[in-house]
Amino acid sequence: MDAVCSHRRKTREVIVGSVVVGGASPVSIQSMTTTDTHDAKKTLAQAQDLFSAGADIVRVTLPDKAALSAFSKIANEAAGPIVADIHFDASLALAALESPAAAIRINPGNIGDNDIVDAIFVAAKKSNKAVRIGVNAGSLEKDIAEEPNTSLSQKLAKSAKRFSCRAEALGFTNYVVSAKVHSVKETISANRELAKTLPEVPLHLGVTEAGDAIQGTVKNAVALSTLLREGIGDTLRISLTEDPCLEVEAARALLASLELRMLGPEFITCPTCGRTKVDLITLAKEARARFSRLKKPLSIALMGCAVNGPGEAKAADIGVAFGDGYAAIFQAGRIVERVRAEEALDALEKRIDAI
Amino acid sequence: MDAVCSHRRKTREVIVGSVVVGGASPVSIQSMTTTDTHDAKKTLAQAQDLFSAGADIVRVTLPDKAALSAFSKIANEAAGPIVADIHFDASLALAALESPAAAIRINPGNIGDNDIVDAIFVAAKKSNKAVRIGVNAGSLEKDIAEEPNTSLSQKLAKSAKRFSCRAEALGFTNYVVSAKVHSVKETISANRELAKTLPEVPLHLGVTEAGDAIQGTVKNAVALSTLLREGIGDTLRISLTEDPCLEVEAARALLASLELRMLGPEFITCPTCGRTKVDLITLAKEARARFSRLKKPLSIALMGCAVNGPGEAKAADIGVAFGDGYAAIFQAGRIVERVRAEEALDALEKRIDAI
Numbered sequence A, B: 001m002d003a004v005c006s007h008r009r010k011t012r013e014v015i016v017g018s019v020v021v022g023g024a025s026p027v028s029i030q031s032m033t034t035t036d037t038h039d040a041k042k043t044l045a046q047a048q049d050l051f052s053a054g055a056d057i058v059r060v061t062l063p064d065k066a067a068l069s070a071f072s073k074i075a076n077e078a079a080g081p082i083v084a085d086i087h088f089d090a091s092l093a094l095a096a097l098e099s100p101a102a103a104i105r106i107n108p109g110n111i112g113d114n115d116i117v118d119a120i121f122v123a124a125k126k127s128n129k130a131v132r133i134g135v136n137a138g139s140l141e142k143d144i145a146e147e148p149n150t151s152l153s154q155k156l157a158k159s160a161k162r163f164s165c166r167a168e169a170l171g172f173t174n175y176v177v178s179a180k181v182h183s184v185k186e187t188i189s190a191n192r193e194l195a196k197t198l199p200e201v202p203l204h205l206g207v208t209e210a211g212d213a214i215q216g217t218v219k220n221a222v223a224l225s226t227l228l229r230e231g232i233g234d235t236l237r238i239s240l241t242e243d244p245c246l247e248v249e250a251a252r253a254l255l256a257s258l259e260l261r262m263l264g265p266e267f268i269t270c271p272t273c274g275r276t277k278v279d280l281i282t283l284a285k286e287a288r289a290r291f292s293r294l295k296k297p298l299s300i301a302l303m304g305c306a307v308n309g310p311g312e313a314k315a316a317d318i319g320v321a322f323g324d325g326y327a328a329i330f331q332a333g334r335i336v337e338r339v340r341a342e343e344a345l346d347a348l349e350k351r352i353d354a355i
Helices: A040-053 A065-077 A090-098 A114-126 A152-169 A184-197 A213-229 A244-257 A280-291 A341-354 B040-053 B065-077 B090-098 B114-126 B152-169 B184-197 B213-229 B244-257 B280-291 B341-354
Strands: A014-016 A019-021 A028-032 A057-061 A082-085 A103-106 A130-136 A175-180 A235-237 A266-269 A299-303 A318-322 A326-331 A334-340 B014-016 B019-021 B028-032 B057-061 B082-085 B103-106 B130-136 B175-180 B235-237 B266-269 B299-303 B318-322 B326-331 B334-340
Touching (some): A028 A244, A040 A244, A057 A065, A065 A082, A065 A090, A082 A090, A090 A103, A114 A152, A130 A152, A152 A175, A152 A184, A175 A184, A184 A213, A213 A244, A213 B213, A244 B213, A280 A341, A318 A341, A334 A341, B014 B130, B028 B244, B040 B065, B040 B244, B057 B065, B082 B090, B114 B152, B152 B184, B175 B184, B266 B280, B280 B299, B318 B341
Parallel strands (some): A057 A082, A082 A103, A103 A130, A130 A175, A266 A299, A299 A318, B028 B057, B028 B235, B130 B175, B299 B318
Antiparallel strands (some): A014 A019, B014 B019, B318 B326
């Protein structure tokens, strides 16, 4: 396998509000609100934060009928497409399809009844909405779960195929499929199996219950980079037990590191060591807060060492290397300005704005 | 490429104090202190934290002669092998080889003089210490850096080969090689090139200046998982602009997700959503603090939803699913106890201790 990605699998386009998933569209980034949906104000604010951070699509749980008016307000006012997350209760799925949601996510295995699943597909078709058919290792249908001599990834693909066939039989094709498990290895093999089984269907990638910031990021990056390199995956969510804005940050970093989609600046920051005279961890967070709004794919270096810094980061578009009390601003590998350390980020910002 | 790793490249064993790097030994985890080395107490405490977190080898910068006695005290008292990080000043390299350090890390490109590099190899051989020859895209020798029609990865491999040949000519073989750059793609190709060019030499992997917690973890996970899957890599450091204990946590998660080395528990934690009634992010951090000391590769689930939780996490060895005010402890997919939510971690700990 090469360091870069193979050609993307050719899938059909699925319309999720203003975002196209699949086809030739770039791999889209999803995340999910963690606030109480009944609290429309708080949830809308979090959804907007996620869109500002770079999410293309945001999912919001619709836990009960009482949350429906709040949910509708959120979907109506959000800066991008909102997906209703539905569990168990098919009537909520039907209600969401009449709301301003762009799509719904169902796990047909926990809806239970095939006729009801069919009714959801029919309603989605009628309302021009998208559906994510999300199968999950923890909630496979009983007959599939108990099938002997069948691997977990084959079972997940079988379950997805079953519901995909029902949708197609009803003439409904505006759906994507996901198969989520919490093992990296099974995530890879399940999605390879799905790609084979459902060649035209866009796939939503993710490792479920992946863990907290570091472990969750590692598991998702390992699994999803393997799949994306093979051309598999049209949209993704990196689930973390953390502030969901970090999910978006991780997704952006993943797509950038695979050179699939450059979204805003990349930060080149040294890990600091006993030579560093400033609090680079805090400065790096401050720089991310200031500059991650940029849409341009700029590489910005923050180096804790005035001796090695400019040399080691000379490939960066712009950067600052901190010495003892002062800082050197460098651009295209050449020092262009020296300022006091505490003025470094302001000086950097001025130059970045000029680019 | 398969979901699991190919056979490890067959390298020779390099002795770094009590740790063997290369050969049939497991991929070792390295990190680096960020404290001021002159402060022996603080730096030793951080080194011990890193060893407790699971680091096999810890690097400490030796910035000047004045730090030598503190450095020696640290290397003497640390729970594992300490590597002296040397920049520019060859006399410090020679001093470190006479100290209790297990190894030194040099960048021959910034030592400058070949005779001095030779003297370092001779001294390392005499003192039975290891050397890491660390070449870096930012500090290649001028003649190599300016070579036309040569890719960066070829240049890095050429530079490493040059110093490797000098070491071997002196009969010194107790060294590892690293080539660090901050692009994922170049990290992959440079290490592939090294693996070809220096077939017997153990490789130390890492992406340099990778960034803060999330971006840095993504870049390292993508690059290093690709290489480890190909059987390339004997030891690694995930550099983050963060508390270095997170570097160790990321490295453990990486090796576990590739099923290369299971070190302690894996946490299966849901990303929370509008259905969650507890502060699962805080509970997950608390669980990691309590249980990451375990040496057994146990999977521990923390789910924010009493309805989906036990089912979705039934593959976990043990777990807790939080409802509204209460929590269900489950083991091997079966609920074994119900407790008040605030007692859940204590109840979990009791059962984990019993396993």
